[in-house]
Amino acid sequence: MTSIEIANVSKRFRVSHYGTPSLFQLLRGLGQSASHKHNFEALKGVSLKIQKGDKVGLIGRNGAGKTTLMRLIHGIYKPDEGSVTVHGKVVAILQLGIGLIGILSVRDNIYFYGTILGLSGSEIRANYDNILAISELEEFEGAEVRQLSTGMRQRLAFAVATTVRADILLLDEVLAVGDQAFRNKCYSFLTETLAKSVTVLYASHNLASVMEYFPKTIWLDNGRVIDYGDTAEVLEKYKSKYGRPLEERQAMSAAAV
Amino acid sequence: MIAPYSEQYWNMARTFAYYGFRMRDQSTVLGFIWTLLHPLLLFLILFVLFRQRLGADIPNFAVYLLIGIVHWNMFANATNKAVNSLVSRRDMVVGMNFPRELIVFGDVGAALISSSLEFLVLILFAAIMGVPLSFAWLLVPIVFAIQSVLVVAVSLIVAGLQVFVRDVERIWSLLIRVGFFAVPIFYSLSILSGPWARAVILANPLTHNMTASRELMLEGRLASLGGLGYSLGVATVLLILGLALFRRAETSFAERL
Numbered sequence: 414m415t416s417i418e419i420a421n422v423s424k425r426f427r428v429s430h431y432g433t434p435s436l437f438q439l440l441r442g443l444g445q446s447a448s449h450k451h452n453f454e455a456l457k458g459v460s461l462k463i464q465k466g467d468k469v470g471l472i473g474r475n476g477a478g479k480t481t482l483m484r485l486i487h488g489i490y491k492p493d494e495g496s497v498t499v500h501g502k503v504v505a506i507l508q509l510g511i512g513l514i515g516i517l518s519v520r521d522n523i524y525f526y527g528t529i530l531g532l533s534g535s536e537i538r539a540n541y542d543n544i545l546a547i548s549e550l551e552e553f554e555g556a557e558v559r560q561l562s563t564g565m566r567q568r569l570a571f572a573v574a575t576t577v578r579a580d581i582l583l584l585d586e587v588l589a590v591g592d593q594a595f596r597n598k599c600y601s602f603l604t605e606t607l608a609k610s611v612t613v614l615y616a617s618h619n620l621a622s623v624m625e626y627f628p629k630t631i632w633l634d635n636g637r638v639i640d641y642g643d644t645a646e647v648l649e650k651y652k653s654k655y656g657r658p659l660e661e662r663q664a665m666s667a668a669a670v
Numbered sequence: 671m672i673a674p675y676s677e678q679y680w681n682m683a684r685t686f687a688y689y690g691f692r693m694r695d696q697s698t699v700l701g702f703i704w705t706l707l708h709p710l711l712l713f714l715i716l717f718v719l720f721r722q723r724l725g726a727d728i729p730n731f732a733v734y735l736l737i738g739i740v741h742w743n744m745f746a747n748a749t750n751k752a753v754n755s756l757v758s759r760r761d762m763v764v765g766m767n768f769p770r771e772l773i774v775f776g777d778v779g780a781a782l783i784s785s786s787l788e789f790l791v792l793i794l795f796a797a798i799m800g801v802p803l804s805f806a807w808l809l810v811p812i813v814f815a816i817q818s819v820l821v822v823a824v825s826l827i828v829a830g831l832q833v834f835v836r837d838v839e840r841i842w843s844l845l846i847r848v849g850f851f852a853v854p855i856f857y858s859l860s861i862l863s864g865p866w867a868r869a870v871i872l873a874n875p876l877t878h879n880m881t882a883s884r885e886l887m888l889e890g891r892l893a894s895l896g897g898l899g900y901s902l903g904v905a906t907v908l909l910i911l912g913l914a915l916f917r918r919a920e921t922s923f924a925e926r927l
Contacts, residue, residue, distance in 0.1 A: 426925060433836040433926065484924070488767045491921045503767070511761040516693055528685040529766055531672060 501580025515559030686776025
């Protein structure tokens with residue numbers, strides 16, 4: 414069964430040189446040529462099919478269109494051309510902590526952030542202790558979130574976000590930040606999730622983690638799909654184009670000696 | 671994606687408003703007194719200035735004036751806050767998928783909670799000033815509700831516009847400043863001589879809301895039911911228009927911010 418179907422999708426962004434126009438600029442610009450702005454085509458005729466339960470890695474250089482693709486699947490952007498069809502509830506952990514509010518307490522933030530992510534009040538109450546335990550913030554329950562360290566905030570956001578039951582999970586590099594303990598937690602969450610029938614799309618520059626957890630991989634470059642298939646094969650092509658990560662080079666030279 | 675007007679949608683709207691209100695630092699009595707200071711000072715100044723001039727012919731001028739100020743403040747505070755609702759939460763709009771009007775509802779809801787408290791203070795003040803209590807006072811919340819519809823409608827429109835034109839905020843705060851004098855807050859309609867001035871002021875639904883509350887509280891009856899009906903009509907039309915415009919623009923908010 415298809416989980417995500419992307420058919421011939423293009424997405425352009427207007428790049429304006431002065432940001433949001435003022436009223437005056439808007440009126441003046443009405444009869445003028447659009448020389449002061451240009452279009453940036455983030456995705457060019459992308460077609461993809463991801464089956465239910467597939468675990469797919471998403472690789473590509475900065476600006477290749479990974480985030481745009483994620484946001485299109487998430488429904489934050491609408492495609493200019495083509496169509497995006499998604500079956501099931503999408504949860505995206507693209508940036509950790511953007512829904513947190515600094516001047517509210519950890520307790521209030523769990524409720525607020527949970528609500529934005531689509532949890533009901535009773536679901537949050539039922540999972541409250543668990544969320545607090547995963548984030549390891551029991552001691553700071555009443556503290557304002559702005560007083561927490563960056564890592565603590567990420568743990569809090571992660572703990573809430575992972576409580577939401579999803580059919581499709583979109584993950585960005587976020588999971589690879591933080592200290593070792595937090596990363597381990599993220600990876601054990603990943604392993605757990607991968608065992609379920611959830612469809613997972615994981616964007617990362619960490620090729621080793623893609624290799625380890627994701628049987629299939631999409632390679633995007635310059636808004637186009639370069640390759641989509643078995644992870645080992647895709648990664649091999651990717652590496653032969655852009656070079657191998659440091660550890661691999663070290664291992665290879667060690668083997669040569 | 672959360673379905674519009676579902677149970678979860680209203681749950682989110684409530685949560686946004688509740689925490690919005692908490693963030694305004696008004697959940698404490700002291701915080702509330704701070705926000706009351708502004709309308710009370712304005713009231714004192716206008717009362718001292720106009721008691722023997724514009725207010726000389728108005729029975730119970732003190733209560734008359736405060737009713738005007740509280741109505742005006744409700745509209746001005748909520749819409750001024752709403753202008754920046756979306757642009758100040760760029761991260762949330764770009765990173766998460768939920769109906770965007772909830773952000774506006776939250777800010778407006780928080781402002782309306784403070785306004786309802788101001789209405790309570792107003793009623794207390796009227797009682798202290800010796801205005802005879804009557805059952806008509808119980809109808810003041812209906813005026814409040816009608817004005818809330820107007821506030822929500824206008825808020826949606828200005829919040830959406832601000833995403834596309836960056837000086838809407840400035841234009842709006844200017845309009846609010848000028849508008850203060852174009853509504854009978856510290857004078858009565860009878861002093862207006864020119865037909866134009868009269869027409870402009872009578873076209874404003876806020877005028878009719880103030881008149882209705884004044885009649886209900888000071889005279890214990892509602893003589894100008896037609897005016898209130900007109901106000902409700904304008905508010906409803908603007909709400910339908912505002913929601914339609916907002917829905918149309920909603921998909922491009924994330925791209926423009």
